[in-house]
Amino acid sequence: MATVASRVASVARTWRSTYRPNDYANLLFLIPATFFFVGWQIYPIIRVFVLSFTDYKYLERNPPNFVGLQNYINALNDPLFHVGMLRAFAFTIAFVPLTILIPLVLAVLIDRVTSPWLSSFYRIVLLIPAVIPGPLVFVLWKWLFDFQIGPINTFLVEWLGLFTRQTAPQWLGGTPLSLPAVIIMEVWWGLGYHTMFFLAGLAAVPKDLSEQARIDGANEWQLFWRVIVPRLLPILSILVVLRFGTAMSVIDEYLIFGGFQRTSPTYTWTVYMYDLAFRIGDWLQGYAAAIGWLGAAVMMVFVIGMLYVFRSRD
């Protein structure tokens, strides 16, 4: 055994030095990816960073002037930026727990379905929303929320009788309900995907662990909190951080749902940035760039903080 092990180890060592003399030639493998990354991700981000220190206006003929931190100072004193950040936080705080807890419960339930046929049926249905591209989901839900012909109001009025046609909720058009509307839609969209994610994690929880806990007299509730949740903690925490990031920088659904109406709860810092960069005046891209970087910086503070709190302690 020992010789086999040492032989494997020596093979592994040889492998490590396999292509050694050509190390830099191996960078060739990364050239296609690097081409796209540099051209359409790294360069634009750096360029946006540089622009954020200028008064660059896209449609203006005159060359931009360097203005130092002026854009950042303006942004910090800009009520629209403040309210935009607060709206993004409001959405994130309501959305992230829902989109994680509901799928978690669903996953725990589906994990206990014993019939293999039913179990795979549930899994397939759940993943359907995940293969519908986001913007198509938003278009559909904008329609579902429609005041007159939307089936959601039809359901509330004609089936549940909670409202009349006149008093039915106005989900769209920048009313306070626009935010819950976006949240409901986003939870629907992520329902299947996140459930699948937890199911993959649950598959790694040994079945006899739960059995043992039951025999020891744990009820289902204790089982969930003491056995399942700790096992899923790594997946849970990474999902929280990633969803926080995507939720704070949401823009497509806000554009589709609320447009550029400044009083709408969907007019967040991201929409404001877009509005400045491509619509307002001579396209104030210097200022938009500062708003973008400032928003991203605030996000990063929270992301790094969360990663620090969730760091694995072993």
Place this chain on the structure above:
Amino acid sequence: MAVTVQHHHRRRFPAGLIAKHAVINLGVVIILLPLIWVLLMSVKSLPESYTTNFWPRQFDFSHYGFVLTRIQTLPQNMFNSIFVTLATVAITTFCAILGGYALVHVRLPGRMLLIWLLIASLFFPTRLLSLISIYEIQRQLGLLNTVVGLIFPYVTLNLAVSILIMRGIFEQLPHELVEASRIDGCGPWRTLFLVLLPLLLNGIVVVSMVNFVGVWGEYLLAVTLTNDQATRTLPVVLASAHSGMGQWAYPRIAAVYVIAVTPGIIIFALFQRLYFKGLTEGAIKL
């Protein structure tokens, strides 16, 4: 002791079972209802589409023919979407295979740094921030308002995640295989294309799906970088088609919608086994 537990367990079994399936099925219904609603809308007659009936009294399948032939730019828009999606999926998958391979099976300077950069980019709002200057880049390259131009930023949308998924797949492949291939005299390139490529099917399916979903419905870049009806893609057309009048009467929008959503669901249904397998092996995609 074990017997009593068993007994206790068995007695409360049915109620728990019913509750469990009730909750799961509620989830299933909530997921399916919106999709069934839009499917039924696409086969309602025009007058009925303005009523609140859920189930159509009379089925009218003419809207599919109408949208495919009578809405002027729609075939062009569909072609744009198909073209951009196929090109992006092919290019990204190719880049991801090479990248994943480089990060696992060949010696590479700065490998860990690259992996950390890729992971870090998943947490940063790259797509949003880069948008401002991508517009300028596309204009300088003459790619503004062209369909081909969309491919370049589209490739980067899911490239980091695709490389990380392929890296996960490559890590499952035994190093002995690479070693054996090397002893047989294959260089790193031939090892990749002759020995490893057939073993990557799961990963290729997952990466293609991720990119398909990301690009087929992409809205923000498309709406910003194109402005002629003829260069637009399906999602942009659909998002702006919310009038409910004339050629965009509700059942017609619904028909376009069904046409737009179906390919993804069919592809997923065909490849779901490979997809799930690849998803658990490549594990990182979030």
